[in-house]
Amino acid sequence: xxxxxxxxxxxxxxxxxxxxxxxxxxxxxxxxxxxxxxxxxxxxxxxxxxxxxxxxxxxxxxxxxxxxxxxxxxxxxxxxxxxxxxxxxxxxxxxxxxxxxxxxxxxxxxxxxxxxxxxxxxxxxxxxxxxxxxxxxxxxxxxxxxxxxxxxxxxxxxxxxxxxxxxxxxxxxxxxxxxxxxxxxxxxxxxxxxxxxxxxxxxxxxxxxxxxxxxxxxxxxxxxxxxxxxxxxx
Amino acid sequence: xxxxxxxxxxxxxxxxxxxxxxxxxxxxxxxxxxxxxxxxxxxxxxxxxxxxxxxxxxxxxxxxxxxxxxxxxxxxxxxxxxxxxxxxxxxxxxxxxxxxxxxxxxxxxxxxxxxxxxxxxxxxxxxxxxxxxxxxxxxxxxxxxxxxxxxxxxxxxxxxxxxxxxxxxxxxxxxxxxxxxxxxxxxxxxxxxxxxxxxxxxxxxxxxxxxxxxxxxxxxxxxxxxxxxxxxxxxxxxxxxxxxxxxxxxxxxxxxxxxxxxxxxxxxxxxxxxxxxxxxxxxxxxx
Ligand SMILES: Nc1ncnc2c1ncn2[C@@H]1O[C@H](COP(=O)(O)OP(=O)(O)O)[C@@H](O)[C@H]1O
Ligand SMILES: [Mg+2]
Numbered sequence: 001x002x003x004x005x006x007x008x009x010x011x012x013x014x015x016x017x018x019x020x021x022x023x024x025x026x027x028x029x030x031x032x033x034x035x036x037x038x039x040x041x042x043x044x045x046x047x048x049x050x051x052x053x054x055x056x057x058x059x060x061x062x063x064x065x066x067x068x069x070x071x072x073x074x075x076x077x078x079x080x081x082x083x084x085x086x087x088x089x090x091x092x093x094x095x096x097x098x099x100x101x102x103x104x105x106x107x108x109x110x111x112x113x114x115x116x117x118x119x120x121x122x123x124x125x126x127x128x129x130x131x132x133x134x135x136x137x138x139x140x141x142x143x144x145x146x147x148x149x150x151x152x153x154x155x156x157x158x159x160x161x162x163x164x165x166x167x168x169x170x171x172x173x174x175x176x177x178x179x180x181x182x183x184x185x186x187x188x189x190x191x192x193x194x195x196x197x198x199x200x201x202x203x204x205x206x207x208x209x210x211x212x213x214x215x216x217x218x219x220x221x222x223x224x225x226x227x228x229x230x231x232x233x234x
Numbered sequence: 235x236x237x238x239x240x241x242x243x244x245x246x247x248x249x250x251x252x253x254x255x256x257x258x259x260x261x262x263x264x265x266x267x268x269x270x271x272x273x274x275x276x277x278x279x280x281x282x283x284x285x286x287x288x289x290x291x292x293x294x295x296x297x298x299x300x301x302x303x304x305x306x307x308x309x310x311x312x313x314x315x316x317x318x319x320x321x322x323x324x325x326x327x328x329x330x331x332x333x334x335x336x337x338x339x340x341x342x343x344x345x346x347x348x349x350x351x352x353x354x355x356x357x358x359x360x361x362x363x364x365x366x367x368x369x370x371x372x373x374x375x376x377x378x379x380x381x382x383x384x385x386x387x388x389x390x391x392x393x394x395x396x397x398x399x400x401x402x403x404x405x406x407x408x409x410x411x412x413x414x415x416x417x418x419x420x421x422x423x424x425x426x427x428x429x430x431x432x433x434x435x436x437x438x439x440x441x442x443x444x445x446x447x448x449x450x451x452x453x454x455x456x457x458x459x460x461x462x463x464x465x466x467x468x469x470x471x472x473x474x475x476x477x478x479x480x481x482x483x484x485x486x487x488x489x490x491x492x493x494x495x496x497x498x499x500x501x502x503x504x505x506x507x508x509x510x511x512x513x514x515x516x517x518x519x520x521x
Contacts, residue, residue, distance in 0.1 A: 012325050050413055069423070070416035086414040088407050099407050103419035107400065151419065 001026045001186050002047070002078075002155055007056035009046040015054065016042045017210045024155065029177065029187045031197045031218070033231065034207035040190045041083050043207065044157050048080040049073045060155070075103045079153035083160050083190075085144040089133035093124055096132050096143055100150030109152065117146045120176065138169035145176060149185075156180060159190045174200055194231040198222050236371040241490045243370050247378045249485025250385035251440050255458050256465035256477040257389060258436030262309075264472025265409040265429040267327065268317050268334040273462060274455025275345040276305050276434045280441025281450040282349070285358050288445075294362050295384065298442050302435040309434025312341075313427040321426075342456075349452040359449035381443035388439060389478045392432075396474060405429055409472045457500075461488075464507045470517030480518070 002024040010016040016039045024030045034040050045051045047058050049070040058065050065073055074080075079100075088096050097117060101110035118125040121142050127135075132143060141161055148156055158177065162170040174196055181187055191197040198204055198218040206214040206227070214226065221227050228234040255277060262270045283304070284297040317334055324330035363380060366373035396402035407415040408425050416422045440458070444450065462477075465484050469476025484503070491502040510517070 048417060050416070069421070070413075071419045071421045074417060074419040080417045082414060082417060086411055086417075088410050088414070090410055091403070091406060095403060095406075099403060099415070099418045099420075102400070102404065106419075147418075 001061060002188065003059040004043075004047065005057050005059070007043070007046060007058065008054040009042060009051055009056075010054065011042075011051075015210070017046065019056065020207070020210070020212055021056075022205050022212065022215070024186060024188050026186050027181070027184070028203065029181055029189055029201045031201035031204040032188060032190045032207060033192065033194050033197060033204060035192070035230075038207045039210040040207055041159055042210075044080060044159050044188075044190060047073075048078060048157065071103075074151060075105075077151075077154035079148040079151050079156045081144050081148040081156060081158045081161065083163070085137075085140045087132045087135075087140050087143050087147065089131070091132060092129055093132055093135075093143060094128040096147050097124070097128075097150050100147035103151055106151045110150065113150050113152055117149050120149075120179065121146045138165050138172070141165060141169070141173060142176070145173075145180075149180070153185060155186045155188065157188045157190070160192060161189075162191065162193045162196075170196070194227070195222075198227075237493070239370045240372055241493055242486060243374065245486030245489035246482055247374065247382040247485075248489060249482035250382035250389075251443055251481075252461055252465055252485050253389055253478045253481025254385040254436050254440045254443070256462040256469065256481050257392065257474055258433035258440070259459070259462040260433075260466045260469070260472060260474060260477040261405075261429040261436070262433035263466065265405060266313060266317070266426045266433070267321075267331055267412075268313070268338060268430065269331070270341075270430075270433070271335065271338045271459060272342040272345055272455075273433065273437055274457065274459035275342060275349070276309065276437035276455075277441040277444070277458050278349060278450070278452060278455040279345070280305060280438030281445040281454065282353060282358075282441075282452075283438075284442040284445045285360065285450060288360055288362070294360075294442060294446050295380070298439050301438045301442055305438030306431040306435040308431075310427045310431035312434075313430035314423070316341075317430065318423050318427065321423075346452070346455075353452050355452050357449040357451045360445075362446050375447065377446045381446050384443055385440070388436070392436075393474060393478070401425075401428070460500075460503060464503045464510075466517070467507060467510050467515075468517055473517065476517055 004020060004022045006019045006021055008015060008017050008019060020043055032040055046053050049068050060076055060078060088099060097114060101107050101113060124143060124146055135143060161173045177187060178200055189197060189201060198221055201218050203217050204221045205212050259273045262268050280301050283301050284294050287297040288294040316337055320333050320337060321330045324333060363377040365376050367376050396406055404420045404425050408420060408422060412422055465480040466477050469480030488499050488502055492499045
């Protein structure tokens with residue numbers, strides 16, 4: 001579904017990503033793990049057109065999406081749920097969700113999609129008129145995920161959804177990600193919560209200093225000495 | 235007491251025009267991130283187009299129908315070519331803001347030059363509904379009352395557009411977080427150009443309304459750019475309701491100062507501006 005080939009990118013003259021290649025197949029949850037500053041968000045932002053690539057290509061559904069603007073990539077069916085939630089704090093919960101349905105095709109179906117999203121997140125419905133700024137971190141993450149679903153995406157790229165949340169809420173976030181997959185949405189999950197992430201994912205890539213240093217199915221990764229030492233503290 | 239009521243009503247009347255000019259600058263600066271020093275030049279052009287049309291027998295208020303779309307198109311194209319060009323070449327938003335402002339400075343001089351060549355720098359005026367009507371304790375010119383009502387109506391219509399349409403919501407989202415709005419599917423280059431165009435159209439409409447009430451001249455623009463800058467600082471950058479309310483507040487304050495000592499009206503803007511930057515840089519509606 002998504003294929004990244006030898007991608008290099010960075011900010012100005014500072015190169016962050018070095019020949020990164022990865023692949024996400026339809027129906028999978030693929031994990032991308034790595035420490036702070038490894039370049040995970042930079043990779044995601046390059047895929048969804050927020051940053052230009054220096055070299056390499058990105059294909060989605062067999063077609064190159066290189067150089068497309070973010071809104072074009074969103075229209076193709078990639079939903080990027082950004083790091084730090086990035087909800088529109090001065091808009092109501094409902095308006096945030098509507099913004100998620102902004103692409104023309106999604107806008108036509110937004111009533112139905114909204115109903116489904118409210119079924120997944122009943123608390124959003126209860127508080128649909130409230131300004132999003134009144135939400136706690138966990139609620140904001142739920143809103144960001146609900147908003148990300150409003151475009152009826154084929155692929156969701158979720159950047160550190162559990163960051164800064166209480167353990168109970170983290171559990172909830174992971175359950176929602178699994179139920180997204182059950183609805184047929186393919187997922188690329190960026191996380192630092194390595195153990196839980198590897199438990200719900202099919203395959204994983206490990207990014208260190210802007211380079212992929214390991215890839216494979218999650219069972220293999222969980223058994224690897226490097227992962228145990230560097231990420232699981234064992 | 236009558237004096238206060240007079241200042242209040244007079245302030246509301248001029249405040250309507252200030253609100254309109256300021257909402258325009260707020261769209262250009264708060265959303266489009268271009269501090270458009272040349273904002274008042276759109277206003278001046280709008281005023282002169284209106285003058286020209288009324289001299290051919292067109293009702294000056296009807297001139298808005300030609301004026302506003304024309305200014306929108308000029309503003310839109312200007313953003314699409316010059317400012318989008320600068321934006322994509324800027325390594326970060328800070329560089330874009332400073333280079334955009336410099337380009338707007340250049341635009342200001344270019345427009346000034348052309349306007350002075352065409353119209354010189356003497357005042358022009360015409361008569362339109364210059365009768366007096368009683369409003370509160372004293373009389374006010376009918377044209378000023380109509381101009382204020384017109385400006386308020388435009389402000390309210392624009393607010394409803396922002397609150398309830400798909401494009402209006404895209405503008406609000408882009409005002410808060412441009413990159414994230416792009417991720418939602420909003421064509422950012424298009425929406426920012428649209429905001430710049432709407433800002434120019436508002437300045438153009440304000441120009442029409444000013445020409446209905448006061449003499450106009452080619453150097454009139456910069457003063458309104460200054461007022462709008464104070465108003466959007468007061469109202470909170472990018473907040474349309476803030477600019478709307480702020481316009482009336484500044485209108486009332488300056489009318490009051492002018493009653494007391496007309497020579498201090500301009501100094502009053504700057505005093506308010508500097509105090510605001512020190513005390514509440516985010517404005518009354520900013521967060
Ligand atoms: N806007 C930016 N400008 C310059 N450097 C940046 C910017 N954002 C991130 N970086 C740098 O890029 C590197 C990778 O950051 P990031 O992709 O956010 O890592 P991760 O998401 O893995 O924590 C870091 O060294 C960070 O300092
Ligand atoms: Mg990150």
